[in-house]
Amino acid sequence: MRKFLPVLGLLILILSCKSRQVQPDVFPDRQLIFGSGGGITGAVTTYALLEDGYLYVQKSRTDSFELVKKVGKSQARTLIQKAETLGIPGMELNVPGNMYYFVRYKSPDQQGNVVWGDFATKVKPEIQAFYTELTTLTQITE
Numbered sequence: 375m376r377k378f379l380p381v382l383g384l385l386i387l388i389l390s391c392k393s394r395q396v397q398p399d400v401f402p403d404r405q406l407i408f409g410s411g412g413g414i415t416g417a418v419t420t421y422a423l424l425e426d427g428y429l430y431v432q433k434s435r436t437d438s439f440e441l442v443k444k445v446g447k448s449q450a451r452t453l454i455q456k457a458e459t460l461g462i463p464g465m466e467l468n469v470p471g472n473m474y475y476f477v478r479y480k481s482p483d484q485q486g487n488v489v490w491g492d493f494a495t496k497v498k499p500e501i502q503a504f505y506t507e508l509t510t511l512t513q514i515t516e
Contacts, residue, residue, distance in 0.1 A: 404454045407478040408508045412470065412491065421512055423450055429511055445511060453508065454479075460500055462486040469495040477505055 403425040411418030417434040421442070424430070427450040430439035457463070462477060463484040474491030490497040 404481040410475045412473040425450055475505055
């Protein structure tokens with residue numbers, strides 16, 4: 375029994391040091407939400423990149439986000455700052471088409487939403503390029 379107590383104590387210490395993942399819907403800091411949807415099925419795929427570097431996905435008809443992977447905190451913060459530089463916080467553009475794409479910015483004190491896809495309305499090329507940059511994060515490398 376005496377040998378078991380130090381092992382148990384060490385196990386508890388190790389488990390308490392494990393970082394916890396916070397779901398996007400309750401994440402308190404800045405985050406980028408992006409994805410696409412529409413078409414015949416109306417399916418929507420939503421990704422959430424949190425400032426701590428965790429990337430989540432939510433597919434149509436599901437309520438929860440699933441962890442995709444963790445990118446570096448510095449990379450996540452750089453992308454969030456790029457969204458700020460592009461002016462996405464405070465921006466409101468909602469011109470979806472049959473197929474649409476979106477980038478949302480959320481922070482405790484600001485929000486912004488850009489939705490595009492309508493052929494008659496063009497979004498800035500910088501925002502399209504930013505969306506492409508974000509979608510490259512979703513590719514899983516093994």
